[in-house]
Amino acid sequence: MGKSRTKRFKRPQFSPTGDSQGELAAAENGTEQEDDDGPAAELLEKLQHPSAEVRECACAGLARLVQQRPALPDLARRDAVRRLGPLLLDPSLAVRETAAGALRNLSACGGFEVCDDMVTKDVMTPLVALLRECSAGLDSSEMSAQKDKDRSGSSVENIANEAVNVLWNVCECSSRAVSIFNKEGCLEIVIKFLSRFSTNVDLAVSVAYCLQTVTEDNPELLKSFRASALQVLESAMLAPASSMEHILLKTLVAGTVWNLKEAIPSKSQAEVMHAVLRIVSEALDVDAGEAVIRLKQAETQRLQTASETAEATEAAGGGGVATDNDEDEMGAAPRERRGRREASVSDFLPPTDQERREAAALLTAQQTALEILVNMCCSEGPSDDEDEWEEALSSSDESEALVEDALCEGAGQLLSPLCLSHEVHAALTSFLLPRKVFEKTAFPNSAAVGLCSRSPAWKPLVRKMSTVQCRALLCLQSLVSLLEVEHLGGAPALQALAQHLSTLLFSQPDFAQHVDFLEAISSALRALLQTMASKNIPQCMTPDQLMVLCRAGLQSASVGVRVNVVSILGITGSVLAKEDGTLETLKAIGCSLLEVATKDPSLVVAGEALDALFDVFADGREAARACVQIRLLPALRELQPVFRMKIRKEGRGQYSPDQLRVLDNVKTNLRRFVAYQEAVQQGPTAEPPEPLREGAALAPERARFGEPSSNASALSVDSRF
Missing domain, CATH: 1.25.10.10 (Leucine-rich Repeat Variant)
Structure with missing residues (x-):
C-alpha cells in the first residue's frame, strides 16, 4: 500500500460574523437567486464600493455564496478571484479578513480545479503580500492599535489565519502554488505564525495543516529549513496539551516532522522518531467516545447555566416602579417585546461551539495520528x-x-515494500501502538453517536468518528503486513x-x-x-x-x-x-x-x-x-x-x-x-500434476495491486491485539 494520503479533507470554512450577514441573508435565500444575474453580480459590483463597510458586507456575502456549488461557475465566469484578490490588501482590516475568508471558502468548496484556477489568476501575488504584511504587523504597534479601532474587531492574527487557510488549500491542490511557496520564502512567514502557538492555537493549527501539506515530497523546501525553524517545531511538539486543539496541533506538527526526516541530522533521528510516535500514542490514548460525551454534556450544562443566569438578570432588571418609558415598553406589541427579550437573553450567552470544536479537534488528531502511522509503514521504492x-x-x-x-x-x-527502521520498531514497541490501533477499529461509541445525532451542530462528528475507525482499519492492515x-x-x-x-x-x-x-x-x-x-x-x-x-x-x-x-x-x-x-x-x-x-x-x-x-x-x-x-x-x-x-x-x-x-x-x-x-x-490424470511454482512457470514474486510485500523485520513484541 502506498502513502496514506487520503481524499481531500473537508476544510473548516470561514464564517463571517456581524450585522452585514443579516443584510445578505434575504438576498442569498430569497427571490434574488432566481434572477439570471443572481446575487453574485451585485456582490461583486459592491467590492468596488468606496465604503469599507459595504465592501466588507459584499465579501461576507460571497464567503457564504461560494458554499453553494451551483454558484461556482457563475463566480468563475465573472472573474471573482481577480476581483477579490486586491481586497486582500484593502486599507480596512475587516475587508482584508472577509476577503480572505471568501477566498478560503472558494478554495475549500471548489476543489482541485478551482484552486488551480485561482493560482492561474494570480491569487498568490496578493496572498503572499498579505502574509508578509501580517508577519510584519505582528510586531507593529501601529497595527495593534488599529485592531482596537476596527469596528469588527479584526486583528492581524485573524487575517493571518484566513490567509494561511487559503495558502494551505491552494498548495494542496496546485504544484505551482507549492513552487511559489518555496520561491517566495513563505516558510519563514508561517513559522513565525506557528511560534505564537501558546497564545493563538487556531492560527498555529492552520499553519501546522499547511506545513504538513507543503513539506510532503518537497526536497527543495527541506533545504530551506534552518535550525531556528526546527526549534519552533520542537517547541510546539513539547508543549503541554492543555486542550484537544493542542493535541491536534502537536499531532499535525509531528506529521510535518515526519515529512522532514531527511533534513534531520542522523544523530537525532532516533530521538525525533521517538518523539513523533510519542505524540501519536498520546493522541490515540484518549477514548474519543467518552470525550465526546463529556464535552457534549459540558456544553449542555454550560448553556443551561448561562440561560438561567440571563433569565435571572433580566428579571431583576425588570422590577421596580413603572415609568413612562416602562409604559411605552408594556404597550409594545407582544411579538416585538418577545423579540427584544430573546435578544437580551442571547446577549448573556457565551459562544456555543467551543466544546464541539474541542471534540472535532480530538477526532481529527486521532485520524491524523493513524495516517502518520500508515505513512511510517510505507516507503517509496x-x-x-x-x-x-x-x-x-x-x-x-x-x-x-x-x-x-x-x-x-x-x-x-x-x-514499494513496507519497511520499518529500527527507531520506528522500537517506538512501536514501547508505546504499544498495535494494541491502540486495534482498539480504534471498533465501532464508535453508541452513546456518543446518539448524542451527536440529536444535535444538528454535532451531527457531523458522527462521520468523523467513522473516519477514525476506517483509518484504524487501514493502519491495522499495514501492521499485520509488517x-x-x-x-x-x-x-x-x-x-x-x-x-x-x-x-x-x-x-x-x-x-x-x-x-x-x-x-x-x-x-x-x-x-x-x-x-x-x-x-x-x-x-x-x-x-x-x-x-x-x-x-x-x-x-x-x-x-x-x-x-x-x-x-x-x-x-x-x-x-x-x-x-x-x-x-x-x-x-x-x-x-x-x-x-x-x-x-x-x-x-x-x-x-x-x-x-x-x-x-x-x-x-x-x-x-x-x-x-x-x-x-x-x-x-x-x-x-x-x-x-x-x-x-x-x-x-x-x-x-x-x-x-x-x-x-x-x-x-x-x-x-x-x-x-x-x-x-x-x-498428460496422465491418475496423479495430481506437479504444482506450478513461483519463479519457475510464473514470473517471480508476482506483484499485487495495492498489496505490500511482507519483508518486515522482526519486532520483539508481546501480543498487542
Whole structure:
C-alpha cells in the first residue's frame, strides 16, 4: 500500500460574523437567486464600493455564496478571484479578513480545479503580500492599535489565519502554488505564525495543516529549513496539551516532522522518531467516545447555566416602579417585546461551539495520528522512467519480450515494500501502538453517536468518528503486513483478530452501502488472511460468509473494494485447494473470479482476478478437478488476446506506470499459466500434476495491486491485539 494520503479533507470554512450577514441573508435565500444575474453580480459590483463597510458586507456575502456549488461557475465566469484578490490588501482590516475568508471558502468548496484556477489568476501575488504584511504587523504597534479601532474587531492574527487557510488549500491542490511557496520564502512567514502557538492555537493549527501539506515530497523546501525553524517545531511538539486543539496541533506538527526526516541530522533521528510516535500514542490514548460525551454534556450544562443566569438578570432588571418609558415598553406589541427579550437573553450567552470544536479537534488528531502511522509503514521504492516503460509497452511483440525479461530481472521492485527502521520498531514497541490501533477499529461509541445525532451542530462528528475507525482499519492492515506472527501474539491472536473483523463486517446488514468502511475492512481482512495463509494458520471465515462478502464487494463501485474482495477469494481458494471435499466451493470461487476477469470494466480488478485464479488452480487435486469442470482453460485461452489488447489500448491513458507494470506481469503469467494447464490436461490424470511454482512457470514474486510485500523485520513484541 502506498502513502496514506487520503481524499481531500473537508476544510473548516470561514464564517463571517456581524450585522452585514443579516443584510445578505434575504438576498442569498430569497427571490434574488432566481434572477439570471443572481446575487453574485451585485456582490461583486459592491467590492468596488468606496465604503469599507459595504465592501466588507459584499465579501461576507460571497464567503457564504461560494458554499453553494451551483454558484461556482457563475463566480468563475465573472472573474471573482481577480476581483477579490486586491481586497486582500484593502486599507480596512475587516475587508482584508472577509476577503480572505471568501477566498478560503472558494478554495475549500471548489476543489482541485478551482484552486488551480485561482493560482492561474494570480491569487498568490496578493496572498503572499498579505502574509508578509501580517508577519510584519505582528510586531507593529501601529497595527495593534488599529485592531482596537476596527469596528469588527479584526486583528492581524485573524487575517493571518484566513490567509494561511487559503495558502494551505491552494498548495494542496496546485504544484505551482507549492513552487511559489518555496520561491517566495513563505516558510519563514508561517513559522513565525506557528511560534505564537501558546497564545493563538487556531492560527498555529492552520499553519501546522499547511506545513504538513507543503513539506510532503518537497526536497527543495527541506533545504530551506534552518535550525531556528526546527526549534519552533520542537517547541510546539513539547508543549503541554492543555486542550484537544493542542493535541491536534502537536499531532499535525509531528506529521510535518515526519515529512522532514531527511533534513534531520542522523544523530537525532532516533530521538525525533521517538518523539513523533510519542505524540501519536498520546493522541490515540484518549477514548474519543467518552470525550465526546463529556464535552457534549459540558456544553449542555454550560448553556443551561448561562440561560438561567440571563433569565435571572433580566428579571431583576425588570422590577421596580413603572415609568413612562416602562409604559411605552408594556404597550409594545407582544411579538416585538418577545423579540427584544430573546435578544437580551442571547446577549448573556457565551459562544456555543467551543466544546464541539474541542471534540472535532480530538477526532481529527486521532485520524491524523493513524495516517502518520500508515505513512511510517510505507516507503517509496525506486521508480523507473515512465517514458521508458511506455515505450516498452508499444504494440510490437519484440518489445513484449523485452518487458518480460525486465520483469523477470526486477520483479521484486514492482511495488514499494513496507519497511520499518529500527527507531520506528522500537517506538512501536514501547508505546504499544498495535494494541491502540486495534482498539480504534471498533465501532464508535453508541452513546456518543446518539448524542451527536440529536444535535444538528454535532451531527457531523458522527462521520468523523467513522473516519477514525476506517483509518484504524487501514493502519491495522499495514501492521499485520509488517509484523511477524509471533510478534502479533501467534496463531490464536490472529484468529481472534480475524473473528473480530468478521464480526465488524457481518454485524452490519448493510455493510455494502458504506464504501469507505467496506474498503478499509476488506483491506485489513486481505492482509490478515494472507498472513494466516502464508503460515498455514486455519482461517475462520465460512464459505457462506465468503460468498456474501464476494457478492456485495464485487457489485461495489469502488475499484479498491473489488480488488480486495477478489484477492480474498484467491487467498481463501488457494487454501481450500489443498484440502479434500472442497470441490464445490472451489468451483464457485473459480466461476466468480473468471467472471470478474472477463467482465470487470477495470483492468486493475481483472488483473487481480487472473492473479487469484493462478493461485487457486496452480496446485491440488480438488483444484485440478474444479478447473476442468468450470472449463477454465478454454475461457483463459479466449481471454488471453483480449486482455493483451486491452492493456495496449486502454492501459497507457488510464493507468499509472506502477499499475501497468503489474498488468504486464499478469499478462506474462497468464500465457505461462495457460501453457501449464495445457500440459497438465494433456498428460496422465491418475496423479495430481506437479504444482506450478513461483519463479519457475510464473514470473517471480508476482506483484499485487495495492498489496505490500511482507519483508518486515522482526519486532520483539508481546501480543498487542
